[in-house]
Amino acid sequence: MGQTIAEKILSSHGGRESVSPGEIVDCRVDLAMGHIAMARVAANFAMFPRELRRVWDPERVIALEDHFAPAPDERWAMAQKIIRDFARQMGLKHFYDVKAGICHQVLPERGHILPGMLVVGTDSHTTSYGALGAAGTGIGYTEMTWVLVKGRLWFRVPQSIRFDITGPLPAGVYSKDLMLHLLGRFGTEAAQYKSMELHGSAIRAMDISERMTLSNMSLEMGAKFGFTLPDSKVEDYVRNRSREPFTLVTPDGDARYEAVHPVDARGLEPQVACPHSPGNVKPVSQVAGTPVHQAFLGSCTNGRLEDLRVAARILEGHTVHPDTRLLVSPASARVYRDAIGEGIISTLLDAEALVMNPGCGPCFGAHMGLLAPGEKCISTGNRNFKGRMGAESAEVYLASPATVAASAVRGKITDPREFQ
Amino acid sequence: MKELKLKGKVWVFGDDIDTDIITPGKFLSNPKELAEHAMAPADKSFAKGVKPGDIVVAGRNFGCGSSRETAPEVLQMLKVGGVVAEGFARIFFRNSIAIGFPLLECPGVHAAFQGGQEAEIDLEKGTIRNLATGAALHGRPLDPMLLQSIREGGMMEVLRRELREKAKALRPPAAP
Numbered sequence: 378m379g380q381t382i383a384e385k386i387l388s389s390h391g392g393r394e395s396v397s398p399g400e401i402v403d404c405r406v407d408l409a410m411g412h413i414a415m416a417r418v419a420a421n422f423a424m425f426p427r428e429l430r431r432v433w434d435p436e437r438v439i440a441l442e443d444h445f446a447p448a449p450d451e452r453w454a455m456a457q458k459i460i461r462d463f464a465r466q467m468g469l470k471h472f473y474d475v476k477a478g479i480c481h482q483v484l485p486e487r488g489h490i491l492p493g494m495l496v497v498g499t500d501s502h503t504t505s506y507g508a509l510g511a512a513g514t515g516i517g518y519t520e521m522t523w524v525l526v527k528g529r530l531w532f533r534v535p536q537s538i539r540f541d542i543t544g545p546l547p548a549g550v551y552s553k554d555l556m557l558h559l560l561g562r563f564g565t566e567a568a569q570y571k572s573m574e575l576h577g578s579a580i581r582a583m584d585i586s587e588r589m590t591l592s593n594m595s596l597e598m599g600a601k602f603g604f605t606l607p608d609s610k611v612e613d614y615v616r617n618r619s620r621e622p623f624t625l626v627t628p629d630g631d632a633r634y635e636a637v638h639p640v641d642a643r644g645l646e647p648q649v650a651c652p653h654s655p656g657n658v659k660p661v662s663q664v665a666g667t668p669v670h671q672a673f674l675g676s677c678t679n680g681r682l683e684d685l686r687v688a689a690r691i692l693e694g695h696t697v698h699p700d701t702r703l704l705v706s707p708a709s710a711r712v713y714r715d716a717i718g719e720g721i722i723s724t725l726l727d728a729e730a731l732v733m734n735p736g737c738g739p740c741f742g743a744h745m746g747l748l749a750p751g752e753k754c755i756s757t758g759n760r761n762f763k764g765r766m767g768a769e770s771a772e773v774y775l776a777s778p779a780t781v782a783a784s785a786v787r788g789k790i791t792d793p794r795e796f797q
Numbered sequence: 798m799k800e801l802k803l804k805g806k807v808w809v810f811g812d813d814i815d816t817d818i819i820t821p822g823k824f825l826s827n828p829k830e831l832a833e834h835a836m837a838p839a840d841k842s843f844a845k846g847v848k849p850g851d852i853v854v855a856g857r858n859f860g861c862g863s864s865r866e867t868a869p870e871v872l873q874m875l876k877v878g879g880v881v882a883e884g885f886a887r888i889f890f891r892n893s894i895a896i897g898f899p900l901l902e903c904p905g906v907h908a909a910f911q912g913g914q915e916a917e918i919d920l921e922k923g924t925i926r927n928l929a930t931g932a933a934l935h936g937r938p939l940d941p942m943l944l945q946s947i948r949e950g951g952m953m954e955v956l957r958r959e960l961r962e963k964a965k966a967l968r969p970p971a972a973p
Binding site: 424519522526570764 | 817823827857864886963
């Protein structure tokens with residue numbers, strides 16, 4: 378009986394020949410990533426007998442400060458200090474302070490994520506690593522405490538569902554548009570408790586950055602894992618960043634899927650998720666003209682060099698509309714530096730964008746760019762829940778970097794293809 | 798050992814109650830404020846009015862969104878007995894089990910209740926009864942391993958006990 382990617386990774390990590398959906402398997406974890414939630418893990422460790430306060434493997438635990446970075450108030454400053462101290466006390470080999478950037482950008486770009494790994498993180502978008510063929514999934518701080526002690530965790534083997542996406546995507550249409558389309562068409566629960574696999578010519582044509590957007594937002598469909606079918610592009614990406622050996626885990630030809638959805642993306646137009654759900658998706662033509670007070674370009678979903686590049690191409694020679702502010706937060710220090718090297722940051726500044734430090738702040742309404750009551754924001758982030766970016770009566774629209782850039786120029790939601 | 802039977806007054810919510818509704822992001826740094834604003838975007842009277850043992854009844858995809866464990870935690874802090882929903886988002890589900898907070902997935906439960914009615918739940922059997930109307934529903938009982946986590950009060954309790962015992966075994970015996 379053939380196995381899907383999720384089944385293969387969970388069976389190898391559970392020390393099993395094979396597993397089937399529904400089974401609960403105790404698995405060895407390859408990598409555990411904790412951000413701000415690590416402060417609560419540290420507090421949990423303080424309840425243990427002193428001589429047993431140690432993590433199972435200091436090389437396999439990564440602590441990182443990306444939420445609330447740099448600290449917006451004293452409480453978060455304290456939480457971050459607790460994490461710094463914890464990382465030192467536990468002898469963690471890898472600790473990234475506020476300067477590094479967002480976890481889901483930092484871990485792949487620094488070579489921590491290898492295909493076939495089982496990764497847990499205290500962040501829902503840990504599914505992002507599926508773009509590199511790694512099984513990544515989010516957990517809370519209690520489970521993270523358990524993992525840090527034992528190096529293992531229980532997993533229910535998920536059903537797998539496959540989307541066969543026929544491409545290429547038309548010009549001006551990006552992987553974010555595809556993801557929003559899937560969310561609108563199949564709903565925010567289509568992958569609840571399930572492992573999503575994205576296959577097909579549209580995926581093959583995408584670079585790793587675009588695939589990361591898909592794996593990242595597979596969580597918005599409820600996914601436990603969100604894989605894009607790994608190929609030689611994944612091998613190249615990882616080999617350029619890591620010397621560790623790995624093998625790509627791909628599904629067997631006779632693997633069993635609960636559902637297979639063919640999707641033709643060749644005629645897709647840019648998509649926008651309207652308030653207050655990532656599943657409330659409309660083609661841009663239906664919402665064009667909606668005024669926006671703020672535009673946000675950044676986040677683990679769309680803050681990479683490729684995203685900034687797309688936005689800069691549209692903003693070049695234009696300025697942001699006077700009634701709109703454009704906030705840009707590169708996803709990591711490396712993305713920021715590379716964007717400076719390419720002249721992208723100059724272009725953004727010339728267009729009168731506000732370029733901020735890397736971090737998660739604006740996307741989840743923590744700090745840096747909250748919305749006033751009644752304001753509307755178009756964002757490259759992943760969620761537009763009520764109150765997510767500030768006031769409860771504010772409205773957030775989700776779109777691709779191209780649509781966000783075009784909308785910032787016009788001061789209203791705009792089809793980016795007008796700028797081609 | 799925790800009781801696996803619950804009885805309480807219900808608060809009814811709809812579909813897609815996300816973690817930003819349960820614990821709004823802007824109050825995350827202050828547990829007291831967080832508890833005061835729990836569920837506020839959906840029902841401003843909840844945080845003030847909820848009584849120990851009350852039960853949350855909801856529609857589909859309860860707890861969707863972020864991995865913030867504050868979501869089940871704040872409900873536990875407010876002494877909510879448990880949540881019965883048409884369905885749960887994965888991380889909320891796991892986090893609840895991890896902290897020993899009772900959950901039951903039960904199709905049809907949303908339509909079977911109105912706010913303020915009393916419910917009786919048997920987690921082991923996976924049943925819920927509306928004491929006002931007499932309606933009885935069968936949900937999906939939790940896997941025995943997960944029920945055990947609730948019974949033991951969550952993963953931290955288990956870990957602390959295990960490590961305490963391990964520490965005891967490591968210490969040299971007391972001098973005779």
